[in-house]
Amino acid sequence: MATDISARDRARWVELVEQIELHRRHYYLQDKPVISDQEYDKLFRELILLEEKFPLLQTADSPTLSVGGAKAEPFEPIEHLTRMYSLDNVFDDAELESWRNRIVKDLGAEPVYLGELKIDGLAVDLVYRNGMLASVATRGDGRVGEDVTYNSQFITAIPRALTGNPPKLLEVRGEIYFTLADFDKLNGEVVALGKSAFANPRNAAAGSLRQRIDRREEEIVKATNNPKTSTAKLASLRDDLTHAQRILSSLQLTVHGIGAVEGVELDSQSSGYKLLADCGLPTSMHYKVGIDPSEFISYWQQHRHDVEHEIDGVVVKVDNFELQAKLGETSRAPRWAIAYKYPPEVVTTKLIDIKVSVGRTGRITPFAQMQPIKVAGSIVEMATLHNQEEVKRKKILIGDTVYLRKAGDVIPEVIGPVVEARTGAETEFEMPSKCPACGSKISAEKVGDVDLRCPNAQSCPAQLIERLFYIGSRSALDIEGLGQKAAAALVDEGLLTSEADLFNLTPSSLEKSSFFTKSVAGELQLNLAAEKLLAQLQIAKSRPLWRILVALSIRHVGPTAAQALATHFKSIEAIATSEAAELAELDGIGEAIAISIKEWFGESWRSQIVTSWSKAGVNMIAQQQQQQSQELTLVTVVITGSLPGFTRDSAAAAVTDRGGKVTSTVSKKTDFVVVGENPGSKFDKAQELGVPVLDAAGFEVLLTAGAQAARASLGLS
Ligand SMILES: [Zn+2]
Incomplete structure (x- = not known):
């Protein structure tokens, strides 16, 4: 087996794969082949031969492994190889100074700093094995993100194969974003289609990355196989797909960090960037080593609009890896890096009107309608004012010129009026007494509530x-x-x-x-x-029970409570007929939620929703859980470190699905501590308290044969 793959072999692999994919898409989805079958077969044979020669080239998404586009379900959880920390923020020079002072105190001397721009985009984690792209995931909670590998193939900025001499394993962190020009263009198209514009480039990037390309492709294949499909219908499906792909292809990538790495020694952030650039990954051209942090910050504050994308600050890092390791991390952020956030940009615009909107639970929320204006890179014309007290507190009048900013550079916020600009024609906002949608008299639900609600839940x-x-x-x-x-x-x-x-x-x-x-x-x-x-x-209709529960809009019943209810009661029927006390006893439910569940099912028009959905074939029982035996009832488990074949969530779910309980702290009541790779302090705690410790194999025993067997596997009775 040849293991020494040259950059040329990798490049040829990518070329072949891209041509084959293009051809397949044309064939299956666009119905207009661009090359002959013989030419296609020739490409395919060359790919097979290349992969036979270099088996490491064959990534999970290689066309040789799929026929006509079989693929893993996108957006499934995917665990990062090493944790993606977020950065601590500072907002002024004093805070920066105290960060710097601590660094100097901890290290004994001022280190060399590296400065770079903080791009307003979406953080992603890319894994390359043997120089080949293996996966792309969103940041998620820093440990587990969403798998976006499938959509990433359309993002030209993400290379599928690295150039040069890449290490065996390379986990890269970066930012996915739109340039301001592409963002404006995209919003223009979105508005032309009658949809609402994206608030900022970051939202646009997140929304675009999460488009269901796979579903669009499935629909086209289905429509193609259906003789009744009209040509116009097919054409419009294809246009929709092409459009979605084109948006993805305009996303940019800038890499700014390295996670897990094998096969190369790096001594600094900047040497890492050189490696990334040598591998053909897009590094920023604006990073600089040996900076004076204050100078770098003030330079970019004045030049923030000189770059082609939105920035919301700069990042200062200690360049040397040994010093980084010495400084370490807190539970959420590294001590060796800091994000300096620029103050939000404030603009003035005209407050045309204050209107109210009616929410899902009837809450009436006033919002400002303004002359559209660009602030921090995007056009704003509406901003929530939260409630009538907030309008009074801000002393704003309809017709005022107002100061507007984006809080955290994301959510637009009216700060207050430009009093000098008043003409005397401004009028005070009055909260309507009736619901603008249905005319019902609005009121506070309880005495003392600031929020007002439309009580007509059924037919508003x-x-x-x-x-x-x-x-x-x-x-x-x-x-x-x-x-x-x-x-x-x-x-x-x-x-x-x-x-x-x-x-x-x-x-x-x-x-x-x-x-x-x-x-x-x-x-x-x-x-x-x-x-x-x-x-x-x-x-x-066949979504899991907990999702159906969430969809019912029972007040306070979000995904967490719904999962607890579904796991325990296993059917809507059982939940509807349970006593409030029984519901309240459940972990994560409590009295307030129990009461709101009882109230919900007590109203006939609401229980009618369940009856009617059930008749239409909507799933009303927890099917999977029913088949699973309750082997782990009363068993409490703590999970630490990563387990092969599981994400953090799926490992926990495997226990709760079997009736067990997963907690985050180790105590004497803990039955087992399951320890994967890179366990944390929980492992030490387990040893200290004498709690049985299971490794990955022991965890399998626990799941398949129960607690007794797991204890026995450790030689315990
Ligand atoms: Zn109403």
Whole structure:
């Protein structure tokens, strides 16, 4: 087996793979092959031969391993090889000075600093093995992120193979972002399609990276195989896919960190950057070694708009790795690096009006409608004012010129009025006494509540739209075709008067809506939005029980409470008929949630939602849990370090699915401490307290044969 792969072999592999993928897409998705079958076969054979010669070239997404696009499900959890820390922030020179003083105190002398720009983008973790891209993940919680490898193949800035002499293993951290020009272009297109613009480049990057390319491709294949599909329909599906891919391809990458690495010795951040650049990875051209931190910070504060992307500050790092190790990390951030955040940019604009919106739970929220203005890189025309007290506190009048900034450079915030600019024509905001959507009298739920609510939960159209939108959200049923616009159309055009009928929507009911139809040669046809919604509703019916629970919009029942309920009760029926006391006893539920659950099921129009969904075939039981035996009831487990084959969450779920309990601190009541690679202080604590310690193999025993067997495997009775 040849192991010494040259940069040329890797480059040829990428070339072949990209051509084969392109051809496959043209063949399966676009129906217009660009090369002949013979040419395709020739490419494919060359790829097979190349991989036979260098088996290490064959990555998980190699076309030789898949037929016509078989692939891993995107967005699954993926554990980073080493933790991705976030950075501590400082906001002024005094805070910077005290950070620097501590460094000097800890090291005994001032170290060499490296300065770089803090790009306003989305942090990602890339893993290269043997010079080949193995995975791309979002930052997530720093330990586990979302797998975005599939979508990454369309991002030209992410190389699939490294150049030069890459180390055996290289985990790279970087930022995915849009240039300001691409961001403006994208927002222009988004608005032209009737959708709302992205608030900032960061949101746009996150949204674009998480597009379901895979689902679009599946839809096209399905539509192609369906003889009834019209040519126009296929064309529009293909346009949609091409558009989504084009947006991905314009995403940029700048790398700024190294995680796990094998096969090369590095002594400093800057030597790491040289290696990354030699490997063909995009490093920033603005980083500098040997800086005076204060000078670097003030230079870029004045020149922050001279770069092609948004920056929200600069990062100062101790360059030398030995010194970095000496300084170490706190539980959340390294001590050897600091982000200096620039103050938010403040602009002035005209406050045209103050309106109110009605939320999912009926909460009435005033918001400012302003003359559109660019602040910190994006156009802003609305900002929440939270509640009527906030409007009073800020002393703003309708018609005022107001100061506006972006809090944390993300959420726009009205600071206050420019009093000198008043003309006398300004008017005071008055909180309406009636719901703007349904006309019900609004009031505080309890005496002393600042928030006012519309009490008409059942038929207030605004609340219904918000609930429908929430059903479609990622934390609930993840229905891509049920966004804000679709939800509004369903209610405003009279297709739904309750979410109870959501799963009874049919092609003929959607035909009555202008949002879900288009005119083809004078004839009304269902459009892409309709097809998408109908198809995804079918899929959503079989989502796990806890997601169905979340989708019901029971106050206080979010994903965590819903998972606890689903695991314990195993069916909606059991939850609905339980006593409040029994619900409250459950870990993570408590009295307030128990009461709100009882109230919810006590209202007939709400329990009707369950009845109607159930009739339509929506899953109402925890299927998986039912098959699993309760081997671990009353067993308490602490998990530390990473376990092969598990993410942090899935290891914990494996225990809770079997009725066990996972806690984060080791005590005498702990039955087992499961120790993976790189365990933390919990391992020491377990030894100290004499708690049985299981390794990965022992954990398997625990899961498959129960606590007795796991103890026996340690030689304990
Ligand atoms: Zn209302």
